[in-house]
Amino acid sequence: MPNVLVLPGDGIGKEITPEAVKVLEAVLKGRSTSLNFEYGLIGGAAIDEVGKALPDATLAAAQAADAILLGAVGGPKWETLPAQERPELGGLLKIRKALSLYANIRPVKMSPMLVDASTLRPEVVKDVDLVVLRELTGGLYFGEKGRKTNPTSAYDILIYTEEEIRRIVELGFQMAVKRTGRLCSVDKANVLESSRLWREITVEIAKDYPGVDLTHMYVDNAAMQLVLRPNQFDVIVTENMFGDILTDLASMLGGSIGLVPSASLNGKKGLYEPSHGSAPDIAGKNIANPLATILSGALMLRYSFDLEEEAQMIEQAVEAVLAEGYRTPDLAKPGDKVLGTREMGNAIVEALVRN
Ligand code: NAI
Numbered sequence: 001m002p003n004v005l006v007l008p009g010d011g012i013g014k015e016i017t018p019e020a021v022k023v024l025e026a027v028l029k030g031r032s033t034s035l036n037f038e039y040g041l042i043g044g045a046a047i048d049e050v051g052k053a054l055p056d057a058t059l060a061a062a063q064a065a066d067a068i069l070l071g072a073v074g075g076p077k078w079e080t081l082p083a084q085e086r087p088e089l090g091g092l093l094k095i096r097k098a099l100s101l102y103a104n105i106r107p108v109k110m111s112p113m114l115v116d117a118s119t120l121r122p123e124v125v126k127d128v129d130l131v132v133l134r135e136l137t138g139g140l141y142f143g144e145k146g147r148k149t150n151p152t153s154a155y156d157i158l159i160y161t162e163e164e165i166r167r168i169v170e171l172g173f174q175m176a177v178k179r180t181g182r183l184c185s186v187d188k189a190n191v192l193e194s195s196r197l198w199r200e201i202t203v204e205i206a207k208d209y210p211g212v213d214l215t216h217m218y219v220d221n222a223a224m225q226l227v228l229r230p231n232q233f234d235v236i237v238t239e240n241m242f243g244d245i246l247t248d249l250a251s252m253l254g255g256s257i258g259l260v261p262s263a264s265l266n267g268k269k270g271l272y273e274p275s276h277g278s279a280p281d282i283a284g285k286n287i288a289n290p291l292a293t294i295l296s297g298a299l300m301l302r303y304s305f306d307l308e309e310e311a312q313m314i315e316q317a318v319e320a321v322l323a324e325g326y327r328t329p330d331l332a333k334p335g336d337k338v339l340g341t342r343e344m345g346n347a348i349v350e351a352l353v354r355n
């Protein structure tokens with residue numbers, strides 16, 4: 001039986017992860033695959049218990065697990081610690097790097113129920129359904145950096161090996177095949193040498209995927225096109241920093257950050273987590289929105305366990321519950337039926353049982 005390591009972390013992480021586990025158990029009930037859930041410490045909770053944001057036992061368990069479900073880390077209690085010891089750098093970034101989770105996936109899909117919550121016009125965002133695939137362990141953020149004197153200067157090197165480009169772009173093509181067959185590779189090949197290599201390799205890989213419609217776009221244009229006509233995109237694959245910026249921009253095309261799940265993959269192994277943080281301002285009140293975490297569970301079924309049907313069942317259950325007018329307070333408008341964190345988890349389970 002595959003093992004899933006659950007790392008609730010801090011703040012609302014402790015409230016939203018149980019809801020995702022509940023939903024995963026419900027969708028797999030009576031089906032061929034079931035999952036074994038184990039629990040571990042990360043972030044502030046780990047600092048308090050064992051003095052370290054990423055305990056050795058957690059890292060070992062993460063290395064042994066088939067997939068990881070994470071809530072969120074951080075909070076005011078640990079803000080004064082040195083950066084490298086804090087929950088974010090010492091816990092989350094460290095585990096991502098230690099597991100070489102090089103592919104970050106953020107799907108952005110506009111729920112028909114939330115079109116009017118967008119800051120963009122409904123006709124622009126109503127059919128948004130895209131995925132941004134960001135390279136997560138190379139590029140500008142991990143290249144050599146430093147400072148010089150005379151004159152005072154600083155530098156960051158954007159470097160990619162052929163292998164690093166190949167593995168992320170391959171994944172982009174594989175994802176495009178499973179979706180609507182369109183892949184947009186975003187680069188800055190008019191200026192950057194690393195982008196020219198990126199493009200050469202992408203064109204070469206494309207020969208293995210004759211069914212995929214490949215386009216190339218400069219990153220500045222891509223930012224504009226995402227706002228102008230987001231529906232033209234299916235899968236976007238891009239470099240680390242370009243992806244960092246474009247994923248934040250793209251996540252707003254889906255109406256609410258509270259609904260955006262994420263996956264960080266190395267092959268089938270993945271870490272799944274909501275795109276938001278630990279929300280200390282609302283922690284412990286049973287009002288946090290668990291949907292981004294529940295949808296991250298759907299991504300786990302899709303990418304780590306090839307359970308596409310079950311993944312879609314969760315996504316459809318979320319749609320169904322929103323369609324019935326149920327909302328957690330962060331999304332509620334007058335007339336909506338307001339549910340707490342646990343009650344929203346229960347509603348998704350009930351929708352699964354019904355359908
Ligand atoms: P945040 O995402 O935790 O909260 C921003 C705002 O959104 C808050 O008003 C919060 O109440 C609300 N919010 C977030 N998630 C929500 C949910 N599921 N339901 C309802 N409302 C929600 O970001 P913030 O406040 O900048 O950071 C808080 C802590 O979280 C910090 O320690 C930060 O470093 C950490 N953080 C951790 C991340 C992670 O673990 N992946 C990512 C981002 C921040």
Ligand code: MG
Nearest residue numbers: 244245247248
């Ligand atoms: Mg970012």
